[in-house]
Amino acid sequence: MAIDYTQLTALTAEIQSDPNAYGYAAFVAEGNDQGIADLLNLRRDGVSAPGTAITVYRNDVRKAEIIGAFVVTDYDALTAARRDLVGAILQLDVVDATDATLRSNLAAVFAAGTTTRANLVAMAQRAGSRAEALFGTGAFIAHQDVARALGRG
Numbered sequence: 001m002a003i004d005y006t007q008l009t010a011l012t013a014e015i016q017s018d019p020n021a022y023g024y025a026a027f028v029a030e031g032n033d034q035g036i037a038d039l040l041n042l043r044r045d046g047v048s049a050p051g052t053a054i055t056v057y058r059n060d061v062r063k064a065e066i067i068g069a070f071v072v073t074d075y076d077a078l079t080a081a082r083r084d085l086v087g088a089i090l091q092l093d094v095v096d097a098t099d100a101t102l103r104s105n106l107a108a109v110f111a112a113g114t115t116t117r118a119n120l121v122a123m124a125q126r127a128g129s130r131a132e133a134l135f136g137t138g139a140f141i142a143h144q145d146v147a148r149a150l151g152r153g
Contacts, residue, residue, distance in 0.1 A: 003145050007135055011149040014040075014134060020051055022130065033146040033153075040134075040141045045127035056128030056137045057103065061095040066106075069119035074110055082109045097124035098137050 003011060015036060018024045027035035046053030067090070078086070086109055089095065089102070097103050103124055110117035131139045147153030 003135070003141075003148075008145070008149055010134060011141065011145060014130070015146065015149055020130065022051060028150065031152070033143040033150070036146045037141045037143045040131045040146075041129050043127045043129050049127075054128040054130065054133050055125050056132045057097040057124055058126050059096045059098045059137050061097050061124060063090055063093055063095070065123055066090065066095065066120070069116060069123050071115045071119070074114045074116035077111070078109065085109055 015024050015028065022039045024036050024039065027033075027039070042049050044051050044054045075083075075086075085105065089106055095102065095106070106124075107117055107121055110120070128137065129139075131141045144153055
């Protein structure tokens, strides 16, 4: 990812302040920019990776996953207009759940408390990295970005 000036400033602040105590300082002292990049790019699920879980919305939800999330009785209960909306969304091969409007519309199709709605909400998310929390889904920090942020590159 080629980061811009604003992102570079945010990355510098992140590394210097280490607000989540990931341990950047030891890597800074060693000059290990790759180590810092690895910490920033590590997906944190709250179990297998240290620190609090980070959740991001997916930008790659496949149509088959959406269909697989449906419970037939929930779908049968939809009005014709809501079925039309589902049909329109399913015209897309991939759904970008980072789009808040699309995500909201899809969740609103099914009544609160339905299994299908819960499935869709869960499916639209995944464990994310600190880089993604800072700069958006799919963000990746290279060691060169870290070097630039620290004035070394």
